[in-house]
Amino acid sequence: MNRTLEHILPRVQKPARYTGGEYNAVVKDRAQVDVRYALCFPDTYEIGMSNLGIRILYGVMNEMEGVWCERVFAPWGDMEGEMRRAGIPLYGLESGDAIADFDLIGFSLGYEMAYSNVLNMLDLSGIPLRSEERGALAPIVVAGGTCAFNPEPLAPFVDLFLLGEGEDVSVELIQLYRRAREECWDKEEFLRSAAGIPGIYVPSLYTVRYHEDGTVAAVTPQEGVPAAVAKRIVQDFDKSYFPVKTIVPSTEIVHDRVMLELFRGCIRGCRFCQAGYAYRPVRARSPRRLVEQGIEACRDSGYQEMTLSSLSTSDYRALEPLCDGLLEWCEPNRVSLSLPSLRADNFSLGLMERVQHVRKSGLTFAPEAGTQRLRDVINKNVTEEEILRSCRTAFSGGWSSVKLYFMLGLPTETDEDVLGIASLAEKVYQAWKQTTPNPKRGVSITVSTACFVPKPHTAFQWEAQVSMEEYQRRVKLLREHMKGRSIRYNWHDAQTSRLEAVFSRGDRRLAAVLEEAWRQGAKFDAWNEYFDYDRWMAAFTACGLDPDFYAGRTRAREEVFPWSVTSTGVSAAFLWRERERAYKAEITPDCRVQCTGCGADKLYLGGKCDAEA
Amino acid sequence: MPRHRLAFSKADTAKYISHLDLMRTFQRAFLRSGLPIKHTEGFNPHAFVSIPLPLPVGHSSACEVLECELLGNPDLAEVPGRMTAALPAGITVTRCYEGGRAVKQLQYVNYIVTLEYQAGAPFGADTAIRDLLNRESLTVVKRSKKAKSGQVEVDLIPLIAKVTVEERRDCIILDLVLRAQNPGLNPDLVVSAIRERCPQAAPDYVCFHRRAVLDEQQQVWE
Numbered sequence: 088m089n090r091t092l093e094h095i096l097p098r099v100q101k102p103a104r105y106t107g108g109e110y111n112a113v114v115k116d117r118a119q120v121d122v123r124y125a126l127c128f129p130d131t132y133e134i135g136m137s138n139l140g141i142r143i144l145y146g147v148m149n150e151m152e153g154v155w156c157e158r159v160f161a162p163w164g165d166m167e168g169e170m171r172r173a174g175i176p177l178y179g180l181e182s183g184d185a186i187a188d189f190d191l192i193g194f195s196l197g198y199e200m201a202y203s204n205v206l207n208m209l210d211l212s213g214i215p216l217r218s219e220e221r222g223a224l225a226p227i228v229v230a231g232g233t234c235a236f237n238p239e240p241l242a243p244f245v246d247l248f249l250l251g252e253g254e255d256v257s258v259e260l261i262q263l264y265r266r267a268r269e270e271c272w273d274k275e276e277f278l279r280s281a282a283g284i285p286g287i288y289v290p291s292l293y294t295v296r297y298h299e300d301g302t303v304a305a306v307t308p309q310e311g312v313p314a315a316v317a318k319r320i321v322q323d324f325d326k327s328y329f330p331v332k333t334i335v336p337s338t339e340i341v342h343d344r345v346m347l348e349l350f351r352g353c354i355r356g357c358r359f360c361q362a363g364y365a366y367r368p369v370r371a372r373s374p375r376r377l378v379e380q381g382i383e384a385c386r387d388s389g390y391q392e393m394t395l396s397s398l399s400t401s402d403y404r405a406l407e408p409l410c411d412g413l414l415e416w417c418e419p420n421r422v423s424l425s426l427p428s429l430r431a432d433n434f435s436l437g438l439m440e441r442v443q444h445v446r447k448s449g450l451t452f453a454p455e456a457g458t459q460r461l462r463d464v465i466n467k468n469v470t471e472e473e474i475l476r477s478c479r480t481a482f483s484g485g486w487s488s489v490k491l492y493f494m495l496g497l498p499t500e501t502d503e504d505v506l507g508i509a510s511l512a513e514k515v516y517q518a519w520k521q522t523t524p525n526p527k528r529g530v531s532i533t534v535s536t537a538c539f540v541p542k543p544h545t546a547f548q549w550e551a552q553v554s555m556e557e558y559q560r561r562v563k564l565l566r567e568h569m570k571g572r573s574i575r576y577n578w579h580d581a582q583t584s585r586l587e588a589v590f591s592r593g594d595r596r597l598a599a600v601l602e603e604a605w606r607q608g609a610k611f612d613a614w615n616e617y618f619d620y621d622r623w624m625a626a627f628t629a630c631g632l633d634p635d636f637y638a639g640r641t642r643a644r645e646e647v648f649p650w651s652v653t654s655t656g657v658s659a660a661f662l663w664r665e666r667e668r669a670y671k672a673e674i675t676p677d678c679r680v681q682c683t684g685c686g687a688d689k690l691y692l693g694g695k696c697d698a699e700a
Numbered sequence: 701m702p703r704h705r706l707a708f709s710k711a712d713t714a715k716y717i718s719h720l721d722l723m724r725t726f727q728r729a730f731l732r733s734g735l736p737i738k739h740t741e742g743f744n745p746h747a748f749v750s751i752p753l754p755l756p757v758g759h760s761s762a763c764e765v766l767e768c769e770l771l772g773n774p775d776l777a778e779v780p781g782r783m784t785a786a787l788p789a790g791i792t793v794t795r796c797y798e799g800g801r802a803v804k805q806l807q808y809v810n811y812i813v814t815l816e817y818q819a820g821a822p823f824g825a826d827t828a829i830r831d832l833l834n835r836e837s838l839t840v841v842k843r844s845k846k847a848k849s850g851q852v853e854v855d856l857i858p859l860i861a862k863v864t865v866e867e868r869r870d871c872i873i874l875d876l877v878l879r880a881q882n883p884g885l886n887p888d889l890v891v892s893a894i895r896e897r898c899p900q901a902a903p904d905y906v907c908f909h910r911r912a913v914l915d916e917q918q919q920v921w922e
Binding site for chain 2: 103335
């Protein structure tokens with residue numbers, strides 16, 4: 088271990104985050120390696136190590152001969168201060184080597200509020216922030232993840248973006264990089280060539296022109312560069328890589344358990360949900376393979392908890408046989424099984440009993456909106472009766488804690504819809520009273536609201552976000568109608584949601600705001616300890632840009648979006664159709680009932696998705 | 701009393717694994733190595749492991765002990781190898797044995813404390829430290845959760861059984877034998893006393909290493 092590092096670690100909180108050396112961390116011989124890859128997650132170790140995507144990419148790249156992929160997380164403020172004072176640049180956890188000397192630096196972008204950390208991490212590495220300031224072939228800064236579907240606010244900092252699922256395209260990128268080095272290409276040649284790989288977007292090869300009103304007039308690719316970049320997907324998900332041998336952190340992380348990924352994509356089509364559209368089409372793993380992987384991952388890690396993860400786990404066709412198969416091994420081995428993201432509509436007693444067999448935790452439902460009308464608008468195809476039935480089932484099974492998640496500020500929302508949340512919570516309470524076997528123990532019903540953030544590539548990408556004042560008014564209204572007793576009400580702050588709305592649909596000009604805010608000290612904006620809204624507003628003023636232009640403006644149908652060069656496979660025509668249906672409160676059936684022609688199946692060679700199976 | 705003991709060392713990156721995290725790490729390592737151990741009984745059964753004298757975060761040690769009960773009569777000679785392979789870097793299981801002496805007989809700990817000086821050890825620092833630690837009494841203020849004021853006064857001298865001070869070019873090495881428990885003395889407190897009473901001997905950086913655990917006669921406890 089680095090001596091300077093040893094000197095500073097006694098002074099920082101949770102030093103185990105900064106040392107590496109965990110079980111299954113991959114350590115390679117520097118002499119046997121020709122490509123060094125820094126896989127960066129712009130948040131803390133505890134959050135980043137809980138990310139399944141990071142674990143998959145880490146495994147995929149380290150399986151490549153001669154490639155050493157290391158993890159890099161954002162150091163917390165105390166550690167950052169110590170590192171800057173001691174002159175320790177950002178380093179890979181496995182080797183302790185400075186990442187400025189690596190070949191490729193890849194960022195995982197899951198949340199807009201982590202953008203300031205991307206800049207901060209580049210700076211901590213000693214690497215120039217802007218792509219144009221980095222002339223050499225190494226390091227190449229790449230980024231992927233959900234936020235890459237609108238890469239524009241980060242475009243000047245990142246050399247290339249990887250759209251969609253990264254396991255195949257990362258390998259292709261590394262192979263191209265090797266060739267570039269063997270043939271002594273310069274960075275320009277490498278990027279031009281990379282732009283030819285499907286799923287890779289090189290922002291410097293596109294020119295953005297704006298109208299006088301600030302909207303995008305055109306995004307023009309240079310000659311020979313694709314006009315649109317479609318995301319990559321893993322076609323045969325059953326055979327795709329799953330990290331059964333995975334790092335077991337020596338310190339507690341957020342999701343400290345085996346994560347089993349049942350399927351990708353979602354059949355539901357909730358109109359606000361970016362993941363629901365962006366991860367289409369649905370591709371599932373077979374239960375037989377999942378049981379094998381689950382058991383192997385538990386054996387190898389020593390974890391005693393396994394979670395079945397997917398966008399909507401209860402939509403997995405073979406969920407019951409899968410649970411049976413897993414429990415047959417889990418129960419005698421004292422491994423508990425948890426199911427996140429249950430939908431209220433198909434929550435069955437049988438399933439619940441299976442899960443609670445090992446340990447019982449709280450239940451979480453996300454009705455998202457308080458009235459049936461508004462749930463139809465957003466296509467959250469769940470009825471009040473279904474929610475209540477699920478709650479009654481749960482309560483009579485002895486559960487006594489329910490969390491209900493909602494959004495405020497959804498398109499067309501009225502005060503009646505807001506108050507519908509209070510009345511739904513009240514009905515859940517009544518349901519508990521009628522069905523609980525232990526009334527004396529009491530019940531805990533937690534209602535949480537967040538401010539709706541319109542996201543790119545969704546049916547609501549044209550919508551305005553409600554103003555912060557309006558969101559706060561609705562919160563206040565709801566508070567006044569939320570009756571005491573066992574119902575708790577939490578709400579997210581409006582400022583974070585507004586900034587998220589700005590950056591999620593932002594354009595390239597926002598890079599200046601990002602850089603200015605970072606220069607003024609912005610980092611860890613997802614954390615209350617660091618987030619400073621006024622700092623951001625000052626940055627907007629300094630750059631002469633209006634956040635309302637991005638967050639609070641309804642777009643015209645024909646507007647060219649900054650993200651129009653990226654494609655999730657779901658067509659804009661389909662999204663517009665969905666928007667129109669939303670305004671008529673017409674629901675769209677899920678993909679298994681009827682294919683609505685979103686276009687994502689065209690990403691396949693065979694052109695078929697699980698929903699049609 | 702649990703039947704088995706594992707002797708292990710903790711060094712390098714593993715120094716920063718906290719006591720609680722270390723217990724969890726061992727529980728998982730037993731599962732990974734296929735060595736089942738006895739679980740606690742009751743509402744929430746979990747693999748039972750116990751590590752006496754929690755090692756502070758950042759200290760290294762050559763003499764840690766974990767108590768547990770291995771099931772199924774494994775070959776004890778194989779246990780160290782299998783466990784070390786299943787543990788994070790920096791933790792090495794050196795021995796696995798049955799029985800052992802009661803934890804309450806563990807009376808002293810031998811620490812090697814290295815005081816490092818970037819500009820070389822100050823002239824006379826070793827003598828000053830030697831004098832300080834050989835006084836009749838050396839009372840320091842220590843934080844305490846129990847005391848109302850949040851701090852208590854402790855006399856270090858009765859808790860220090862042996863001190864050797866050795867000067868090297870850029871460090872001073874303290875070889876200390878300190879009371880282990882009821883009450884024990886954290887060597888960090890000895891260093892605090894040096895910083896406070898002999899500011900000219902205050903080190904830039906300190907390394908703490910636990911070399912041996914000893915019984916009442918200051919013989920190796922195991």
